[in-house]
Amino acid sequence: MTADPDLDHGLPIRLLHDRVLVRLEGNEGERRSSAGIVIPATAAVGRRLSWATAVGVGPHVRSIVAGDRVLFDPDDRSEVELHGRGYVLLRERDVHAVAAQRVEPDATGLYL
Template identity: 75%
Template sequence: MLHDRVLVALDRDSGERRSSAGIVIPATAAVGRRLAWAGVVAVGQHVRQVRVGDRVLFDPEDRGEVELQGRDYVLLRERDIHAVAAPRVEDGSTGLYL
């Protein structure tokens, strides 16, 4: 990975989802602009806020897709990440920061 790039793998459940009432919403349903979560697989040497293993929130419309060894990944710039869910937080913290 080079510069400020982050390679992420999309969550498997990013397609079909359920509402709080249990209604199944297909991935093709048109709902405003929806952000997506993905797990970080690799980071470039100039990435400062994200580490491998974190989950990041990003806009799926602003992404570059790449296939490596038969698996699909998304390549992002660090500045295109909206939030990070990190397991390395202190007690009493939410684990999310913007």
């Protein structure tokens, strides 16, 4: 199996218990609507969940592996900087969903 170049290998950290270390996708500043309208970072919106990529997991994490895309509430997070790059530290129970690459033919579907 080849290593994923998007994962951050060699981080100086060993995660404990049910902790998940994630790297945020994109920036958290302004964003664009589907119609192309720029929405500034200061615009008030309802609770919006964020996607991130898991780069490390603790020994008691059962449903997430490094490389998974996870959905979490950005208001409930702890930030950490490693090698000059920002990461978010979560508990496994704070992750709302894991993105599926595909759905098996006999699966019943995904439920959030």
